[in-house]
Amino acid sequence: MDPLRIVVAKPGLDGHDRGAKVVARALRDAGHEVIYTGLRRTPEEIIRIVEDEDASILGLSSLSGAHGFLFPRVCELLKENGLDDVVVFGGGIIPQADRPALFDSGVRAIFGPGTPTEEFTLFLNEVKSRRMSNKPVGVGFSDGWHWS
Amino acid sequence: MVGIGAEFMAESELVSQASQGSRRALARLLTMIQQGDQESIDSVLSISPVQSIGITGPPGVGKSCLTDCLAKIFADRGERVGVLCIDPSSPISGGSLLGDRMRMEQSGVHDRIYIRSVATRTSHSSIPLRLKAMISALSIAGMDRVLIETVGVGQTEIGIVSMTDSVLLVDGPDRGDIVQAEKAGLLELADVVVVNKGDLPGSEQAAANIRSGLALGPASSVPVMVVSALNRTGIDELVEALVSIQSRPSVEIVKWRHRLSSAIMDELVSRSSFESAVKDLVEGRVSIEQAIQNIIQQ
Numbered sequence: 001m002d003p004l005r006i007v008v009a010k011p012g013l014d015g016h017d018r019g020a021k022v023v024a025r026a027l028r029d030a031g032h033e034v035i036y037t038g039l040r041r042t043p044e045e046i047i048r049i050v051e052d053e054d055a056s057i058l059g060l061s062s063l064s065g066a067h068g069f070l071f072p073r074v075c076e077l078l079k080e081n082g083l084d085d086v087v088v089f090g091g092g093i094i095p096q097a098d099r100p101a102l103f104d105s106g107v108r109a110i111f112g113p114g115t116p117t118e119e120f121t122l123f124l125n126e127v128k129s130r131r132m133s134n135k136p137v138g139v140g141f142s143d144g145w146h147w148s
Numbered sequence: 149m150v151g152i153g154a155e156f157m158a159e160s161e162l163v164s165q166a167s168q169g170s171r172r173a174l175a176r177l178l179t180m181i182q183q184g185d186q187e188s189i190d191s192v193l194s195i196s197p198v199q200s201i202g203i204t205g206p207p208g209v210g211k212s213c214l215t216d217c218l219a220k221i222f223a224d225r226g227e228r229v230g231v232l233c234i235d236p237s238s239p240i241s242g243g244s245l246l247g248d249r250m251r252m253e254q255s256g257v258h259d260r261i262y263i264r265s266v267a268t269r270t271s272h273s274s275i276p277l278r279l280k281a282m283i284s285a286l287s288i289a290g291m292d293r294v295l296i297e298t299v300g301v302g303q304t305e306i307g308i309v310s311m312t313d314s315v316l317l318v319d320g321p322d323r324g325d326i327v328q329a330e331k332a333g334l335l336e337l338a339d340v341v342v343v344n345k346g347d348l349p350g351s352e353q354a355a356a357n358i359r360s361g362l363a364l365g366p367a368s369s370v371p372v373m374v375v376s377a378l379n380r381t382g383i384d385e386l387v388e389a390l391v392s393i394q395s396r397p398s399v400e401i402v403k404w405r406h407r408l409s410s411a412i413m414d415e416l417v418s419r420s421s422f423e424s425a426v427k428d429l430v431e432g433r434v435s436i437e438q439a440i441q442n443i444i445q446q
Contacts, residue, residue, distance in 0.1 A: 002183050003242055003267075028243035035265050038250030045257050049249060052263055054175035082172070 004124065006057040009037040009046045011074060014064035019091055019113070023059060026117035030124075043073045047081055055086065057124070060107075062092040072105035075139050079106070084140020087127050089147070091115075106139035109147035123147050159187040166289040171262060174289040178264055181281045184418060192284040200283050200294040201390060202308035204334070205318035207300025210344040212251035214318055214377040215297045219255040219263075221387050222293055228260045230286035230294045234276060237267040244268075248297060262291065270417065274299045275307040277414050283311075306334050310406030314339040314393045316386075319358065321350035336367050337402060339393045342386060346376040366398050421446035 008024045010017055017039055024034045035053050037046065050058055058078075060071055071090055078086050089109040090102060099110055109123050126147065130137040137145070157165070157173070159180065165173035180188035203215050215231060222229045233248035246265035255261045268276045276282075279296070286294050298308045309315050317338035335341070335358070343355045351374050359372045371389045375382035416422060425439040434442065 003244070003269075005179075024245055028238065028245045029241050031238075031241045031243045033237075033244045033246060033265075033267050035246045036250060038247075038253070048257050051171055052175055053265060054172075054179045 004032045004057055005035065005053055005055045006032050006059065007035045007037065007046070007050050007053060007055040008059045008061065009041055009049070009074075010039045010061055011041055011043060011046060011070040012062065012064060012066045013040060014062055014066070015039060016063040017061070019063070020059070020061040022117070023061070023091060023111075023120065026120055027059075029117075030121050032124075043070060043077050046074055047077045047083070050078070050083060050086060051081065057087050057089070057127070060088065060090045062090070062094070065093070067092065067094050068098055068101065071102050071107055075106035079140045085138040087137055088139045089123065103144075103146045104142075106142065108137060108139075108145070159185070159191045162188070163191045163288060166285065169290060174262065174285065175264070177285050177289075178282055181278050181285055182266065182269070182276065184278065189278060189281045192281055192288055195284050195288050197280075197283045197287045198291055198293055200296060200312040200314075202296050202298060202312035202315045203318060204298040204301050204305075204308050204315060206302070206320070209300075209318050209320035210377050211297050211300070211318050212248045214342070214344055214375070215248075215295055216252040216255050217377045217380060217383055218387065218390075219252075219261050219295055220258065221383060222295075223255065223258050223260040226260075227292040228290055229255075229262070230283075230289070230291035231255065231261065231263040232279070232282060232286075232294065232296045233263065233265050234274070234296065234298050235265065235267055236274070236299050237269050242269070262286070262289070268299065272413055272417055273307045273410070274301060274305055275311055275410065277418065279311050280411075301334065306337055306402075306406065307410060309334075309337045309399075309403055310410050314390070316390065317341045319343050319354065320345050321348050321354045335361065336365065337399055338367070338370060339396075340386070340389050341370060341372045342382075343372070343374045344377055346374040346381060347379050366396075369396075416443055419443060419446050 006027055008020050010020055024036050027034045037049055060074060062070060075088055088107050090107050091111040094110050127137050136143045162173050162177045166177050177188060203211055205211055219229045219231050235244055235246045237244040244267035248265060266276050268274060271277050283294050296312055315338050321343060341358055343351045345351060355372050355374045362368055362370055373382055373386055375386050421443045425443050428434045429439050
């Protein structure tokens with residue numbers, strides 16, 4: 001089977017990428033092709049990378065507190081650029097109170113510190129089975145579903 | 149899996165949209181080619197590919213950083229540049245961590261540059277299968293030049309020589325004594341050699357060692373330059389050297405030998421009988437000689 005192509009991105013002014021690298025490594029070990037963007041990318045740069053790499057999954061990591069602006073901005077740009085099928089998940093320090101707004105903007109899962117790496121595989125399996133049964137899961141199709 | 153529009157598009161439609169400048173169609177076409185979709189491959193191979201430069205060298209010498217620099221300069225000269233960055237796939241999980249974009253800060257969002265990270269997947273070597281078709285796809289999409297950054301290589305991995313029109317070998321300072329530069333292999337086939345990290349001590353000495361290593365052989369006319377991708381010194385001279393590469397008859401035969409042998413290899417390992425032969429071998433049903441016959445006779 002062909003591997004999934006997954007972009008792991010660090011949006012905004014945030015120099016902490018241990019978490020993003022652990023996630024990238026875990027996804028690699030699960031057999032996927034992970035494109036890591038490096039630090040301090042703008043939402044526009046991230047969209048360009050997702051498009052050029054033909055990625056179907058995008059992981060956003062933020063520990064700076066700017067997730068409330070950056071994650072929805074990335075989701076909005078994906079939709080504007082016709083990348084509605086891309087599945088977005090987030091990670092980092094994301095307070096519970098902030099999560100509903102992020103889910104509303106199109107983020108399908110949020111993984112905090114301490115998440116076992118197996119959970120990514122469970123999430124991706126769920127994404128796959130939703131796709132197979134034509135249930136909406138991409139950022140551009142809002143039906144309220146998110147991983148919990 | 150990807151692309152609501154692109155997913156259901158026929159190959160010919162993908163090619164036509166890619167040639168009209170659609171980055172998404174190009175991205176999707178490259179995915180299809182890498183997955184071995186024969187119609188996609190056939191739809192691009194008729195075009196004569198644009199000039200391609202392989203950028204190779206040992207791990208950690210600054211290939212990605214230098215590739216970034218070069219792509220930006222070619223694009224600033226008005227060219228459209230396609231960049232393929234190759235990284236290894238795990239032979240066990242099949243996964244890959246493609247990290248070249250971390251070092252590609254200048255060219256990552258340039259409108260005239262298209263960058264694609266490519267994992268080696270099931271290739272028998274450090275060159276991914278169907279790389280040639282990927283270069284053709286970039287050519288159809290209007291690129292004027294293709295840069296291919298290889299995985300970090302050792303002294304004998306000359307696979308890239310068979311895939312690209314010319315080869316830039318990147319080395320760094322402090323990579324060993326003069327005997328390293330006397331050794332045969334990749335060094336003899338490079339069209340241009342650079343010592344990157346010219347801002348660090350020892351780079352001029354390293355270049356002098358390489359020059360004296362090449363001086364007595366057939367590659368004595370190959371330019372050996374000191375550059376710093378970080379400080380952007382020597383880069384303009386490098387670009388001039390790259391655009392004025394002359395083909396060397398002594399290298400042509402080597403290139404064609406490798407092109408042919410890797411094409412044969414790609415053809416054989418892509419056959420379905422290859423995987424069943426591997427299974428037969430694992431289960432002890434055939435000898436390796438029988439397995440080879442089974443693959444060839446498919």
